[in-house]
Amino acid sequence: MSVLSGIRVVEFEAIGPGPFGAMLLADMGADVVRIDRPVAPGDLGPKMEGPRINVVGRGRRSVTLDLKKREAREAALALIERADVLIEGFRPGTMERLGLGPDAALARNPKLVYGRMTGWGQTGPMADRAGHDLNYIALSGVLSGIGAAPDAKPTVPLNVVGDYGGGGMLLAVGVLAALVNVKNGGAGQVVDAAMTEGAAQLGAIFWGLLASGNWREERASNMLDGGAPWYDSYRTSDGGYMSVGPVEGRFYAELLEKLGLADAALPSQHDRKGWPAIRAALEAAFAKRTRDEWSQAFEGSDACVAPVLSFSEAPGHPHNRVRGSFVEVDGVMQPAPAPRFSATPSAVPRREPARGEHGAAALRDWGFDAEAIDRLRLQGLGFQGAA
Structure with a gap:
């Protein structure tokens, strides 16, 4: 039944x-x-x-x-x-x-x-x-x-x-x-x-953000639309991509640590004027390894990072296989x-x-x-x- x-x-x-x-x-x-x-x-x-x-x-x-x-x-x-x-x-x-x-x-x-x-x-x-x-x-x-x-x-x-x-x-x-x-x-x-x-x-969340002054109507200028460098995808050395989304400060700190940027002199996470510098640092870091290498590096991490899989790749991912997704x-x-x-x-x-x-x-x-x-x-x- x-x-x-x-x-x-x-x-x-x-x-x-x-x-x-x-x-x-x-x-x-x-x-x-x-x-x-x-x-x-x-x-x-x-x-x-x-x-x-x-x-x-x-x-x-x-x-x-x-x-x-x-x-x-x-x-x-x-x-x-x-x-x-x-x-x-x-x-x-x-x-x-x-x-x-x-x-x-x-x-x-x-x-x-x-x-x-x-x-x-x-x-x-x-x-x-x-x-x-x-x-x-x-x-x-x-x-x-x-x-x-x-x-x-x-x-x-x-x-x-x-x-x-x-x-x-x-x-x-x-x-x-x-x-x-x-x-x-x-x-x-x-x-x-x-x-x-x-x-x-x-899109209900965005009307709330707009009403509270926390959303700009210019595309790619906000936290959740690719404007923030810590909510985007980054190209790897083999042409693949990794998705990155550590909205919370503790998860963002873990991202920087895994990327070897914990001691870098980067602007603070929510400093909009500093976003271009953060993005450039993330782009350079992800470009050093392949998608699979980064996937392994972030295995078990709370940095909110996952590989961007194709339709044909998704069924073979271990998580999806275990769940029978x-x-x-x-x-x-x-x-x-x-x-x-x-x-x-x-x-x-x-x-x-x-x-x-x-x-x-x-x-x-x-x-x-x-x-x-x-x-x-x-x-x-x-x-x-x-x-």
Whole structure:
């Protein structure tokens, strides 16, 4: 048994944050059935060279429906009737036009948690506009603080701030909170998760720092944005990098000791005017050894130093190996389910299903008998496997 065993989720095919939220629920044991289009859309998400391996699609089963057809929409409602959660990531109004919006879904299933994932939110003057992660975090204010120098343009980060941290993870938190409300006797409801708002929440600390006068809005001029020399990464002799982050004075002292700079005549840690001199000293010190040599030198240290690992290197690090932080699924290395549960641990996930794969088994598990499955098939629901 996993922590969400017994929870049924209907997910409508999408890209990015919605599927990530569904992945988190599936990782924790929810039974997620994804409604896919009969044929893969030709213009959904970034173009890929060769086959697409979608780790975010793991852990669920698939049925196919052409939602442009009335009969198929009725089949979707039959699934929604038996679900605890619905997840969709279309533009606002799309599900309503299909006859699958919150009013229709909650009329059929009053206990349903209806999760909606968008960039701008369901309302507001920009709600109907297209966008991607970079646009959403730009509007949130967070992108303005990411960059290499005060006069440099904002740096394009990986799409973890908007799509995944501020999007799919926010959606999952909202869905779980609404589920608790239902389990406590409350009604079903809509969860409106917007990446702009999720990204803003991830940056909550900076609004506090700004209000207290402890944050400058010039990029790379603060303690946590690369402005401070003791919160940055440094190139090693072999071209690798070490991350350095000893914010506290005692940890900073240990950093200087490990680097052989304890007796150097350096400015004090928080003397902004002295930061260039400290940075130059750290750059020169780290350039003397390889990344692996520095990793060994800081082994067991509280100096807040760690090697910058590539995606392919991270699973092999001893700490990650001991914890089992990564798993291999059908030959694809990927992050293991998290967080950890002591009494109801998450299982190793299944790979992403092909369109319609295991759909018949999913329908049986959801309580559809052979007659009902045949009726759904006539309404356009497609799946692999005998009913």
